[in-house]
Amino acid sequence: MNKLSVRHLIGIRGLCENDIELIFQAAKEFKEVINRPIKKVPSLRDLTIANLFFENSTRTRLSFELAQKRLSADVVSFSAGSSSVKKGETLVDTVNNILAMKVDLVVMRHPHPGAPQFLANKVDTIIVNAGDGTHEHPTQALLDAFSLQEKLGTLVNKNIAIIGDIRHSRVAISNILCLKLLGANVRVCGPKTLIPKHIQSMGVTVSHNLDETLAWCDVAN
Numbered sequence: 001m002n003k004l005s006v007r008h009l010i011g012i013r014g015l016c017e018n019d020i021e022l023i024f025q026a027a028k029e030f031k032e033v034i035n036r037p038i039k040k041v042p043s044l045r046d047l048t049i050a051n052l053f054f055e056n057s058t059r060t061r062l063s064f065e066l067a068q069k070r071l072s073a074d075v076v077s078f079s080a081g082s083s084s085v086k087k088g089e090t091l092v093d094t095v096n097n098i099l100a101m102k103v104d105l106v107v108m109r110h111p112h113p114g115a116p117q118f119l120a121n122k123v124d125t126i127i128v129n130a131g132d133g134t135h136e137h138p139t140q141a142l143l144d145a146f147s148l149q150e151k152l153g154t155l156v157n158k159n160i161a162i163i164g165d166i167r168h169s170r171v172a173i174s175n176i177l178c179l180k181l182l183g184a185n186v187r188v189c190g191p192k193t194l195i196p197k198h199i200q201s202m203g204v205t206v207s208h209n210l211d212e213t214l215a216w217c218d219v220a221n
Contacts, residue, residue, distance in 0.1 A: 004023075008128070009127070011138050015181070020199075023146075034070070040054075048074040048075075048076065049104065049105045054108070054111060055130075078094075095119060133170065136170050136173055145179060152219070157184070159184075160173055161214070162187070167195060176199075185205075187216065195208075
């Protein structure tokens with residue numbers, strides 16, 4: 001049975017191309033499930049997943065919960081705004097209290113970059129990063145790349161533009177890492193104030209001309 005090379009999904013950094021292709025293979029199989037009259041399979045039956053959201057979210061949180069329930073997992077949802085975090089309880093204390101309830105996996109969104117990695121070093125469970133500050137949002141990047149690969153067939157040598165506020169976008173960073181790993185040519189486009197100074201070190205080109213960028217790319221994101 002094929003397995004990922006990593007235990008946690010903290011970011012696209014640390015994944016290899018084989019990891020991404022394995023995730024895509026599973027996604028193709030499960031995509032078929034949502035078109036069935038009964039949209040449920042027992043893949044995660046008997047597993048308990050805790051969704052820990054220390055930052056407000058609607059689409060991401062609902063997407064995770066819906067996917068988990070369709071895979072038959074038991075789901076526990078946690079909101080920092082109505083928890084003991086408000087009374088000063090630390091992140092590690094909070095998660096350890098939840099893990100004491102025999103939770104098998106934690107999905108976490110946190111406003112501070114690096115929080116999922118910090119937690120992975122402190123507790124004995126699998127961590128999936130649902131977005132940490134302006135650092136990464138790996139699951140969204142994987143979804144974007146999966147959709148692009150389905151549409152284009154391959155991402156190798158495809159010209160893909162990421163347009164807008166790159167400086168403050170965790171999704172943009174994860175997208176760049178994922179698309180480059182799959183062989184795409186990536187260009188970022190936006191005002192100078194919204195482009196990180198050292199973004200070219202990630203192997204992308206930079207443009208401030210929208211019309212030129214749209215003429216260059218196969219796909220604009």
